[in-house]
Amino acid sequence: MRHVITLVAGAAAATVLAAALSCGGSSATSTTSPTTPTASCTPSSSPNTFVIQNNQVCPQTMTVARGSQVTILNSDTQTHEMDSDPHPEHTDCPELNQIDFLNPGQSRQSGNLNTARKCGFHDHNNPSNTALKGTITIQ
Ligand SMILES: [Cu+2]
Numbered sequence: 001m002r003h004v005i006t007l008v009a010g011a012a013a014a015t016v017l018a019a020a021l022s023c024g025g026s027s028a029t030s031t032t033s034p035t036t037p038t039a040s041c042t043p044s045s046s047p048n049t050f051v052i053q054n055n056q057v058c059p060q061t062m063t064v065a066r067g068s069q070v071t072i073l074n075s076d077t078q079t080h081e082m083d084s085d086p087h088p089e090h091t092d093c094p095e096l097n098q099i100d101f102l103n104p105g106q107s108r109q110s111g112n113l114n115t116a117r118k119c120g121f122h123d124h125n126n127p128s129n130t131a132l133k134g135t136i137t138i139q
Contacts, residue, residue, distance in 0.1 A: 044073060052076045052102070056131035063137040066116055069095075069109045070136055074102035080132065085120035087127040093119035093136075100124075113138045 041058045044051045049071040051058050055078075064070060072082050084096040095111030096119060102108060113119065116139050123132035 046071065046073075049073060049107075050134055052080050052082075052132070055129070057134045060131075060134050061137070062134070063139060064113060066114055066138055068113055068138070069111065070113065071107050071109045072099050072102065073107035074104055077104055079103055080126075081124040082121055083124045085122060087122055087124065090124075093117075093121075095119075096121050096136075 041056060042051070042053070043059050048062065048064050048068055050062065051073045053075040055076060057072075062070065074080050079102065081101045082096070082099045083090040084093040086092060090097050093113070095113055098111050099108045099121075113136065119136045119138065121134050121136070123129060126132050
């Protein structure tokens with residue numbers, strides 16, 4: 001009986017982990033998570049554009065050329081407030097703070113990303129949700 005309970009709990013934990021990693025997850029620690037995005041995570045066909053849908057950012061990593069801007073489109077059913085890391089100061093890549101508050105259906109561009117570096121961003125109202133975090137590599 002104890003065995004059965006352990007197995008059920010393990011399966012539930014694996015499901016939660018897989019869901020958390022389903023959007024472009026590149027985890028090296030899990031062998032059970034899928035390596036391709038699920039149907040719920042469809043990247044935008046527009047260049048340099050992140051899409052928020054189903055409460056997650058797609059894709060979660062992007063590489064752009066120096067001088068580029070990125071766009072975040074909120075295709076979710078709720079508002080999101082996307083700002084530069086770190087939370088709550090937002091001082092790392094201030095160009096990203098121009099995006100900020102997005103109603104459902106709304107999108108906005110960042111400022112010019114002129115310096116070769118990595119810029120992280122998050123949902124200011126949900127800063128610990130890793131599905132709502134993204135990283136831009138500027139090169
Ligand atoms: Cu914040």
